[in-house]
Amino acid sequence: MTQTHNTVHLEAVTEPQHFGQRLDQVLADLFPEYSRSKLKSWILDGNVTINGEVNSTPRHKMLMEETVEVNAVMEVQTTSEPQHIELDIVYEDDHILVLNKPADMVVHPGAGNSDGTLLNALLAHVPNIDKVPRAGIVHRLDKDTTGLMVVAKTVPAQTHLVAQLQERTMSREYEALALGTMVGGGEVDAPIGRHATKRTLMAVRETGKPAVTHFRVKEKFRAHTYIRLKLETGRTHQIRVHMTHIKHPLAGDPVYGGRPRLPKGASDEFVNILRAFKRQALHAVQLSLFHPETEEWMTWTAPLPQDMVQLLEVVRADTRENGFDDD
Template identity: 50%
Template sequence: MSGELEVIHLQGEVPEALSGQRLDAALARMFPSYSRSRIQQWMEAGWVRVDGETPRRRDTALGGARVVIEARVEAASEDRAEDIPLEVIYEDDSLLVINKPPGLVTHPAAGNREGTLVNALLHHAPDLAALPRAGIVHRLDKETSGLLVVARTLEAHTDLVRQLQARTVGREYLALVQGVIVAGGTVDAPIGRHPVDRKRMAVVAGGKEAITHYRVEARLPHHTLLRVRLETGRTHQIRVHMAHVHHPIVGDPVYGGRLKVPAGLSEADQAVLRGFRRQALHAARLELVHPVTGEEMGWEAPMPADFAALLEALC
């Protein structure tokens, strides 16, 4: 992203129908293109004025009050469009669903401005340049494959962010982990920055709430294929949580520890395992409510070829 800021000017009068509501909730209804959490951030930054005063978000809305907002937001994308192949699972005027391959970075960053999903999206749909992060509302790690939703309008973006915050977006992953797991379970452990290595995440006291549900999809001689459902969406959540319960994801270069080669594995299958140099994690299913029609929708994506070959080698 460019990192530059632009100013959004909004103004209006609180309708009598919203009088008595908490102010941040009322403003979110007055300006539906922006989420309640974003408006709360603007209020905390002092960018919201009500009848000339700087309000608190828990204040009560009064009918007829004059609202003026001058907010600083990240400028629309100035990243370059690139003709990078995309596997589009679904597309309409409001959203896109992409099956992201492993190895594709989601967002441009310092030292990595090209060859990302954002660059590919800007080529596929140039109108996405007008949206924050080219419409991407959640991310997948570079080496994680699978389904990812992209908003095509600001209204759809706001609605999808609200669904994510309300934990009503269904996200299921396939994860191949070390060791044999007998039954499914839940990991409820807060995640934050590692206290020593700031490039990693860890289960830490005082971290953000993180809840991961898993069930056994298939048992292998020395590994387990899990179907994992996210209740929250913290950075590296599945990878951190599975390592925390001593079943790290196979191939994970950050949280997986030393490669373990099972005894008795053929040389050919050992070569497949040693050659799999990414986390065996795939976003297999995505469910959400369409931001315009209200229809409940869902999509599935098969695991990529390298993941399937790894699974076969370890069976």
């Protein structure tokens, strides 16, 4: 068993809807990635300030436009063990590692996924990466999203990469197949927060954190659209939630996509492949960042995985066979 300590610094300003609510309730709304019990313990331990003054009363009633800060050290117990799992490494040096994550690989161990994760693989592949918080993982992809991720091999590299994410200088681009025929590209600017009733899901909410996704159309089909997306922010499930929000969920998405939409006259092959595609058709195709040691701007690309290539071929064939004109 190993033990790590993660420094947590959170800051936000309360909004009109928080007026009169309890401090612990407001923190749960502002920082949904942390459990209510953890947030309450930080309040009781004196790790929360309101306008610079420590407040250790969970029931304290909040006002508007108050600056809330959390400064705490989170002790993490983990039983994660190194596992020799083959990784598709695109680039590696003494400071960073860039990999092409396959579908069905969980990034961090969790409920139901105690091993076989990217973290387990990194512990085996990189000596001493257990000294880096979260084994150097600075951003994640959902279990069934494929594509490029960067991992820090040292604490200074991790600090540098996290700063790039916060300052939005790291560029992450994706390709996806969305349901429905989209007229053109655009931008989705809609805040994302924890779903009001389904706490494992995310949703567009007025009280959520700012989230911006840019997209452009690469190819139109009669019932789908092949798109390229670029993240301006990096909220949990952001692309999947935003595309569902504008009524174009991703093909295959088992959580946000609903039932497959089958166009009239579709061939048996088309129907079978679409129904068999059980993951969101989403791939992190390009990653660009400043190298944490040399400051060089670097870019990597990863080709579409074979299942998405096959899906696109079948959708194209269906479009040709049914005389669809995308002009």
